[in-house]
Amino acid sequence: MRRIAEFLLENPQSPLEGTIGDLAKESGTSAATVTRFCRLLGYAGYASFRVSIATEAGRAAARETWTTDIGRAFGPDDSATEVLSTLMNSHIRSLQETASIMDLPAVKEISRRIAQSTHVDIYGVGGSAILAAELQARLYRIGINCHCWSEVHEGLTSAAIQNTDCVAIGISNTGRTKETLQMLKQARRAGALTVAISNNPHSPLVELADRQIITSVFERFLQPDDLSAKHVQLMVLDLLYLLIAQEDFERTTQNLSKSASAVAAHRRPTRKSGTRRTPGHSAASTPERVEER
Structure with a gap:
């Protein structure tokens, strides 16, 4: 563990560039x-450790370019342009951070288990x-x-009727x-593979699940329900969907x-180019055109 600590002091961002094996x-x-x-160090595992490093790296970068890049939490007198700029930068950084900390081999394994499962609970x-x-x-x-x-x-x-061929996602x-x-605890008790998708790597849900997918929200303006949290989770769900497909x-x-x-x-139907409906000339008066479409 001392060798790991010494290596990280020399290469503090290395966990963002590789897996636990690397x-x-x-x-x-x-x-x-x-x-x-x-x-x-107080983390549940390598995934939450990576989240912490990515979050700190994002904050450091933000401090360096605070005025031009991120700006600040918006106030009542900010213009719509300022609010939009701050919001866009926040959401983009959240997506980037989530992508940087994502354990893709683990996500791929989850996708495979879902594709082969007899039933999935969400x-x-x-x-x-x-x-x-x-x-x-x-x-x-x-x-x-x-x-x-x-x-x-x-x-x-x-959840109670799940089994080892099932997957449960919280x-x-x-x-x-x-x-x-x-619900996730009941599914795990029944034998299902349990998966947590959360922005909190130290949460009870993450600790309960067999597999975890951690998302990262760079900034929060309207706690506790910023849409940026949902955007990064939607990206994760979209990735899962595509990998499962x-x-x-062939089945997909x-x-x-x-x-x-x-x-x-x-x-x-999409209107064909070059066809224009004249006033008083309804679709009902030209059944042959409707049928053709």
Whole structure:
């Protein structure tokens, strides 16, 4: 652990550029020793250690370019241009930080387990329920048997019948939502692989789950529910969706094609270029054109 500490003093941002295995190799130790080192410093594991480094690096960069880059938390007299600029920089940095700390091999493993699972439960309460519903809708469309739950009684009922072939995902920005914790804990007790998606690497949700995906929100203006937190979580969900789709690409394309055909009749067709409707000339008066479209 002393060798790890000495290496990090010389290369403080190395965890942002590699995996736990990379750090172990570069410091001449093992992955298990790196994990013990992180826990000695008070972190749950390597993932939360990386989050802390990325957050501190972001703050340092912000201090150096505070006026021109990030600005400051907006006030009542700021112009709309100033608010937009501050907001854009905050959201972009949050996305960049989340990408830099993401453990892609772990995310890939989670995607593979979801693609091969017999059932997926997704738990989210409040604002996180919207994210849970979005992920459920996208996965269901490509053939993944999944449900989302925001009501704890229904969620607990579903969690209780999970098994080792199932995956349960808990989404919570704070990682402290009691209902989400209860549902994920029940799913883990039933044997499912549990996954936490949270902005808080030290939260009970992260500690409870078998696998963790940590997001990073660089700045908060309207606590506790900045939309930037949801934006980075949406990026994570989008990544999961695409990686899951890759696992069985033939199934994905077939299901997307079938679902697109099923709803095609309910979408207004695109008007052909060069066709203009004259006043008083309705579509009903030209049935042949409607049928052609």
